[in-house]
Amino acid sequence: MLRPIALTACLILIAASDSRKDLVRGDASAAQARVKPAATAEVRPATVEQILAAVREPGSKSVLVNVWATWCVPCREEFPDLLRLRNTYRVRGLKLVLVSADLDDQLDDTKRFLARQRVDFVTYLKQGDDMRFIQTMDRRWSGALPATFLYDDQRRLRYFREGRTSYAVLEKELRKILIPNKPSKEDAS
Amino acid sequence: MKLALLSCVSILALTAASPARAEDAANEPLVIGATAPLTSVKMKGVDGSELAIADVAGPKGTLVIFSCNACPYAKAWEARIVKIGNTSPKRGVGVIVINPNDPARVAEDGYEVMQRRADQRGMRYPYVVDATSEVARAFGATRTPEAFLFDRDGRLVYHGAVDDNTKEAEVKARYLAQALNSVIAGKKIAMAETKSIGCSIKFRKKA
Numbered sequence: 001m002l003r004p005i006a007l008t009a010c011l012i013l014i015a016a017s018d019s020r021k022d023l024v025r026g027d028a029s030a031a032q033a034r035v036k037p038a039a040t041a042e043v044r045p046a047t048v049e050q051i052l053a054a055v056r057e058p059g060s061k062s063v064l065v066n067v068w069a070t071w072c073v074p075c076r077e078e079f080p081d082l083l084r085l086r087n088t089y090r091v092r093g094l095k096l097v098l099v100s101a102d103l104d105d106q107l108d109d110t111k112r113f114l115a116r117q118r119v120d121f122v123t124y125l126k127q128g129d130d131m132r133f134i135q136t137m138d139r140r141w142s143g144a145l146p147a148t149f150l151y152d153d154q155r156r157l158r159y160f161r162e163g164r165t166s167y168a169v170l171e172k173e174l175r176k177i178l179i180p181n182k183p184s185k186e187d188a189s
Numbered sequence: 190m191k192l193a194l195l196s197c198v199s200i201l202a203l204t205a206a207s208p209a210r211a212e213d214a215a216n217e218p219l220v221i222g223a224t225a226p227l228t229s230v231k232m233k234g235v236d237g238s239e240l241a242i243a244d245v246a247g248p249k250g251t252l253v254i255f256s257c258n259a260c261p262y263a264k265a266w267e268a269r270i271v272k273i274g275n276t277s278p279k280r281g282v283g284v285i286v287i288n289p290n291d292p293a294r295v296a297e298d299g300y301e302v303m304q305r306r307a308d309q310r311g312m313r314y315p316y317v318v319d320a321t322s323e324v325a326r327a328f329g330a331t332r333t334p335e336a337f338l339f340d341r342d343g344r345l346v347y348h349g350a351v352d353d354n355t356k357e358a359e360v361k362a363r364y365l366a367q368a369l370n371s372v373i374a375g376k377k378i379a380m381a382e383t384k385s386i387g388c389s390i391k392f393r394k395k396a
Contacts, residue, residue: 071388072388130353133386145332145388145389
């Protein structure tokens with residue numbers, strides 16, 4: 001039922017974007033402004049200890065860690081949801097820690113992807129032994145990507161997910177941390 | 190245009206995937222001591238033959254590896270997998286490498302690419318298609334590459350990574366090679382379970 005509606009919406013959107021492209025065609029500066037990445041993210045090599053130190057830094061009420069890679073399809077699919085969650089909840093105390101598991105020779109790809117996603121905050125590139133990294137983060141994690149970890153204000157791990165998650169699920173878990181006495185939107189509905 | 194297309198792909202992916210989320214999940218992984226499931230399911234190899242895990246079982250053990258063409262981690266470990274795959278049968282351990290990924294999600298995991306890769310990399314062991322992803326599900330495999338080694342009695346004795354580093358020059362612990370040495374010698378395996386980062390398996394939807 002949803003797919004035909006989505007398909008129709010997409011066709012309309014593509015047509016609209018094509019006509020808008022026609023409008024700006026010939027305007028080189030406008031075209032450059034559209035394709036030029038708006039942000040440059042710092043990608044800091046980090047061991048699991050350094051990642052956990054970033055998690056423990058004071059100043060936030062909840063920390064969301066996401067281990068991802070540029071070549072990982074479900075990681076790319078969920079990436080906009082993570083950024084939207086950060087944009088919505090940063091003022092209420094959410095910190096997002098992105099950890100790329102790309103291989104060292106893929107650093108340029110990582111930076112390009114982050115720039116396209118308009119990530120303008122410090123992110124990390126996983127270093128060190130895989131097994132130690134995985135087991136230290138959480139023993140339930142098999143090593144498959146993506147992996148998501150949500151910590152509360154005491155830095156207790158409150159939610160773990162291996163594989164793609166969603167905005168709705170993360171928001172529900174986050175609201176349990178940020179607003180512990182109030183039901184989440186989903187619970188109330 | 191590109192942005193609109195990307196948005197649409199995402200929207201369609203979401204609408205397609207949302208009712209089937211549970212199907213994406215792997216089962217619990219096999220525990221040490223378990224026997225291999227679905228050993229008689231025939232899978233198409235790159236040479237066109239149909240092979241089951243039972244068909245490759247060796248007198249001293251059987252090595253099942255879930256791997257693929259596209260994953261950079263599978264690629265990083267590929268030369269080491271080929272070496273182990275080509276040499277283990279002579280030592281009494283049968284080998285089968287299984288690609289469980291849905292090529293509809295990752296085109297590079299298609300059958301023809303598997304054939305080319307097997308040829309280019311000199312794979313002399315069966316590289317087969319798990320056409321329903323059910324074998325991977327039954328093993329509880331989650332990622333590529335992921336190895337399962339069974340002893341001569343068909344019991345799982347090792348599950349996990351090939352070794353401890355994607356960069357071969359920096360490897361300190363050759364987990365799978367050591368496990369193979371032990372299983373061939375009939376000795377207990379020192380490190381029976383290991384982990385490595387890997388690409389999540391792109392499971393086909395259940396029929």
